[in-house]
Amino acid sequence: MMNWNIEADVVVVGYGIAGACAAIEAKQAGAEVLVLERASGGGGSSAMSSGIFYLGGGTPVQKAFGYDDTAEEMYKFLMASTEAEDPEAIRLFCDNSLEHFNWLETLGVPFERSEHKEKAVFLNTSECLFSTGNEKVWPYKLIARPAPRGHKVAGIGENAGAEAMKAILKRCEDLGINAEYDCQVQSVIRDEQGRVVGVEARRNGETLRIGARRGLIMATGGFAMNREMVCANVPLMSETAEPLGIPSTDGSGIIMGQKIGAATAAMDGVIATGSIYPPGQLIKGILVNKLGKRFVAEDSYHGRTASLVMEQPDQTAYLIVDAEVFAYPEITSAQHQLVDGWDTIEEMETGLDMPVGALQATMARYNQYAAEEADPDLFKAAEWLKPLDQGPYAAFDISFNKSIYLYMTLGGLKTNAQSQVLDPSGYPIPGFYSAGACAVHIPRTGKSYASGMSLGPGSFFGRIAGTQAARNERAQHRYGQIKNSLTCFKHG
Ligand SMILES: Cc1cc2nc3c(=O)[nH]c(=O)nc-3n(C[C@H](O)[C@H](O)[C@H](O)COP(=O)(O)OP(=O)(O)OC[C@H]3O[C@@H](n4cnc5c(N)ncnc54)[C@H](O)[C@@H]3O)c2cc1C
Numbered sequence: 190m191m192n193w194n195i196e197a198d199v200v201v202v203g204y205g206i207a208g209a210c211a212a213i214e215a216k217q218a219g220a221e222v223l224v225l226e227r228a229s230g231g232g233g234s235s236a237m238s239s240g241i242f243y244l245g246g247g248t249p250v251q252k253a254f255g256y257d258d259t260a261e262e263m264y265k266f267l268m269a270s271t272e273a274e275d276p277e278a279i280r281l282f283c284d285n286s287l288e289h290f291n292w293l294e295t296l297g298v299p300f301e302r303s304e305h306k307e308k309a310v311f312l313n314t315s316e317c318l319f320s321t322g323n324e325k326v327w328p329y330k331l332i333a334r335p336a337p338r339g340h341k342v343a344g345i346g347e348n349a350g351a352e353a354m355k356a357i358l359k360r361c362e363d364l365g366i367n368a369e370y371d372c373q374v375q376s377v378i379r380d381e382q383g384r385v386v387g388v389e390a391r392r393n394g395e396t397l398r399i400g401a402r403r404g405l406i407m408a409t410g411g412f413a414m415n416r417e418m419v420c421a422n423v424p425l426m427s428e429t430a431e432p433l434g435i436p437s438t439d440g441s442g443i444i445m446g447q448k449i450g451a452a453t454a455a456m457d458g459v460i461a462t463g464s465i466y467p468p469g470q471l472i473k474g475i476l477v478n479k480l481g482k483r484f485v486a487e488d489s490y491h492g493r494t495a496s497l498v499m500e501q502p503d504q505t506a507y508l509i510v511d512a513e514v515f516a517y518p519e520i521t522s523a524q525h526q527l528v529d530g531w532d533t534i535e536e537m538e539t540g541l542d543m544p545v546g547a548l549q550a551t552m553a554r555y556n557q558y559a560a561e562e563a564d565p566d567l568f569k570a571a572e573w574l575k576p577l578d579q580g581p582y583a584a585f586d587i588s589f590n591k592s593i594y595l596y597m598t599l600g601g602l603k604t605n606a607q608s609q610v611l612d613p614s615g616y617p618i619p620g621f622y623s624a625g626a627c628a629v630h631i632p633r634t635g636k637s638y639a640s641g642m643s644l645g646p647g648s649f650f651g652r653i654a655g656t657q658a659a660r661n662e663r664a665q666h667r668y669g670q671i672k673n674s675l676t677c678f679k680h681g
Pocket residue numbers: 202203204205206207208225226227228231232233234235236237238239240241242243372373374375408409410411433434435437438441442597624625626627640641642643644645647
């Protein structure tokens with residue numbers, strides 16, 4: 190028998206969106222729930238987010254603007270774009286995406302029936318629906334019918350996520366969910382059978398042992414703020430890139446999980462952004478590396494572009510425009526510096542220190558096909574194609590190690606579709622669940638991310654974790670025995 194200072198059926202660590210949604214479902218499933226939060230209040234980085242949820246399958250907002258989206262099209266897109274390792278999780282998320290949108294609305298999360306048609310990174314208005322991923326980018330547009338799936342909460346400004354968290358935390362309060370604040374969880378406790386049964390935490394200088402009768406849900410967010418972890422896991426990260434999040438986005442839940450034998454996945458995955466758009470007209474320019482070669486369709490989602498910039502020789506890349514397309518990138522925080530202007534492409538090539546003839550050849554080929562509204566190399570959509578032949582010409586330096594790219598991590602504890610945390614052999618660790626940025630994201634790299642792919646799946650799989658943990662009966666999980674018998678089976 191363990192001695193606990195406090196006990197509950199389901200213990201949730203972290204009161205961001207994943208933890209709060211888990212707590213609601215666990216409570217509604219009849220469990221006694223306790224949330225442990227390191228800060229003095231709930232919200233987490235979810236409350237500072239832009240409030241974009243990636244959801245589809247025919248939401249009322251999609252329908253209001255004539256988009257015929259289905260769970261199947263969403264599934265096809267996500268399967269194709271995310272190098273999916275867990276089709277079951279993607280299927281579950283897509284099949285239930287519409288229900289999840291409705292669930293969020295019933296909690297009071299406000300979504301306007303409005304649409305933003307321009308290419309944007311975030312919205313400073315209360316508009317809701319916009320395109321936030323690579324749905325319209327080749328080859329995905331050929332695989333699944335494109336539809337906008339970014340649903341932004343109706344809040345003004347860059348931190349509209351606070352409106353969502355206000356509603357969700359209010360529901361937690363109305364349900365009478367208990368929370369301990371200023372309570373930093375430091376380790377996970379397993380019993381002799383290997384089942385997770387509680388945690389050790391520090392509160393007001395005191396060490397507490399807190400028991401979880403049915404399940405423990407780790408929802409402590411990602412690790413962007415832990416420089417050591419980022420350096421160890423993301424070799425391509427640059428000195429100039431800046432992490433996004435609150436200070437406690439330091440990977441503590443991932444580390445605690447690893448210490449008790451949990452597997453992790455995609456720890457090198459980041460979504461970085463330093464978008465060239467808006468304005469959309471800059472997408473009509475081309476992006477080239479230091480060898481003068483194009484490497485990404487310029488109409489790609491900004492996170493995909495950033496990921497590919499990261500991989501170029503010396504992480505160097507330029508946005509090239511002519512006089513007709515010229516504009517300054519509106520997201521000034523990215524600090525894409527104007528290098529210079531030149532009368533000819535040849536002079537620009539010399540000015541950018543590129544191999545002789547390389548940029549000239551790239552632009553001659555690009556311009557030849559753009560005149561026919563074609564891009565046989567990278568398949569940029571026709572609406573963004575125009576020959577870049579109106580001098581003078583200009584280049585912006587968008588290098589990964591010179592501009593300021595903002596990033597979040599995508600890797601974390603390895604989970605299955607039931608939000609159970611897995612061990613390195615792929616077996617669920619009994620009593621242990623995780624969701625949100627502390628667990629591995631569906632998109633494992635910035636190349637396949639779409640804005641909203643944290644809050645959407647994070648809230649959804651938080652709900653799954655809460656439901657599963659509440660249902661869990663300790664007697665059903667004699668982990669040591671089950672694992673041993675499954676291991677025998679696996680190895681014949
Ligand atoms: C500026 C910004 C804009 C963003 N915009 C979007 C967007 O529009 N759409 C989108 O999908 N994603 C967006 N993201 C990412 C998204 O906000 C996060 O991935 C998501 O909020 C993570 O939710 P979470 O519940 O996992 O973690 P969080 O919301 O960070 O919650 C984790 C909680 O755990 C607590 N905690 C941490 N460690 C411990 C511990 N040891 N013990 C106890 N408590 C602990 C933290 O204090 C925190 O309250 C944005 C992020 C930022 C920073």
